[in-house]
Amino acid sequence: MRRLVLLTGLFVFNVCEAPHWCPDGEVVKFVDEVSISVSSGKGGAGAVSFRREAMEARGGPDGGDGGRGGHVVFRVQPQLNTLIDYRFKKKFSAENGHPGRFSNMTGADGKDLILEVPPGTVVKDAETQEVLLDLSEPGDTVFLKGGRGGKGNWFFRTSVNQAPENAQPGEMGDLRQVHLELKLIADVGVIGYPNAGKSTLISSISAAKPKIADYPFTTLAPNLGVVRAHDERSFVVADIPGLVPGAHKGIGLGTQFLRHIERTNLFVHLIDASGSAGRDPLQDYRDIMHELVEYDRAKAAEEGFRPLAEREQLVVLNKIDVLPPEDLAILQDRFAREGIVTLSISAASHRGLRELVTEIGKRVLK
Ligand SMILES: Nc1nc2c(ncn2[C@@H]2O[C@H](COP(=O)(O)OP(=O)(O)OP(=O)(O)O)[C@@H](O)[C@H]2O)c(=O)[nH]1
Ligand SMILES: [Mg+2]
The missing domain is CATH 3.40.50.300 (P-loop containing nucleotide triphosphate hydrolases)
Structure with missing residues (x-):
């Protein structure tokens, strides 16, 4: 109720x-408890791109790497004393990394997802109830790492393949169902x-x-x-x-x-x-x-x-x-x-x- x-x-x-x-x-x-799902961001894809310059017909590869996906971070915030902010919103996702670009430009990293919790919060696996984090001291703890960005085609150039047409996709992020508990x-x-x-x-x-x-x-x-x-x-x-x-x-x-x-x-x-x-x-x-x-x-x-x-x-x-x-x-x-x-x-x-x-x-x- x-x-x-x-x-x-x-x-x-x-x-x-x-x-x-x-x-x-x-x-x-008294125990304040909530179950939520959290996911870190997917890495951005590496780019496939070739230099296009006025005097250069066949420019080399210049596809940049994708950015890293955002991490999921728990931040212990001493001013908080309940888990009230997690009572209604249940899904939290960090931002995906941005794709790499031409001119060997690396995509921007995805924004980290910062979850603020009061001191004394215990993070458990929602299914097994295994304690994953015991958060008592103020500060940040990375809980789920964001996926790595994929390499752009610039990275794959070799002496025998100077015009690679391949790039890596970004690595997937992680998804976890967690149970947060706080003794009040x-x-x-x-x-x-x-x-x-x-x-x-x-x-x-x-x-x-x-x-x-x-x-x-x-x-x-x-x-x-x-x-x-x-x-x-x-x-x-x-x-x-x-x-x-x-x-x-x-x-x-x-x-x-x-x-x-x-x-x-x-x-x-x-x-x-x-x-x-x-x-x-x-x-x-x-x-x-x-x-x-x-x-x-x-x-x-x-x-x-x-x-x-x-x-x-x-x-x-x-x-x-x-x-x-x-x-x-x-x-x-x-x-x-x-x-x-x-x-x-x-x-x-x-x-x-x-x-x-x-x-x-x-x-x-x-
Ligand atoms: N008219 C009126 N009645 C009230 C008010 N507040 C509580 N009551 C009534 O007073 C009675 C006792 O209320 P409770 O909230 O159970 O009182 P309590 O202090 O918790 O009592 P215990 O648990 O027995 O210690 C109930 O019949 C309530 O409806 C009020 O503002 N006005
Ligand atoms: Mg009473």
């Missing part, structure tokens, strides 16, 4: 419906109470289709969506199962899922502003912050651990479609008086999502 959705001017895609669950406590990794780590983690609308948000800004329902703990494992911001770059958002007071003591689903966003620098802290569950939204915010602080306390001794409560957060009031504007203004003001800047959205009706995605994009991609 992969599809393209045009949403308030943003292109948004799905990556992978089934997160690859990783029970050993590592950061959950979320750039943004969506946290909040159960039913805050975390899965609804991810389904509205990406093509991921997590289960959504009006009961708590609908989400039992993180969901992942890839969002493409309007500037053509993309980022990965993970929806974390809901937290409740006492989660650090194992209440509800506990805080076990927070480990999946330990390497995430930005959180969207989503709050049900409608108060539909009978709770106060500002208190919801404090409750979740308290759970983060408790989580941090338990992890403090771990080397390299960076407290979650101190990470950058976008505090987002959701479900504003069912909140009278004056109540929303009062709520925004209550947060503001505590020094908390809020954004307001309706994940269900898409209000404010463009601004939210732009804001996330600015912070993640800066």
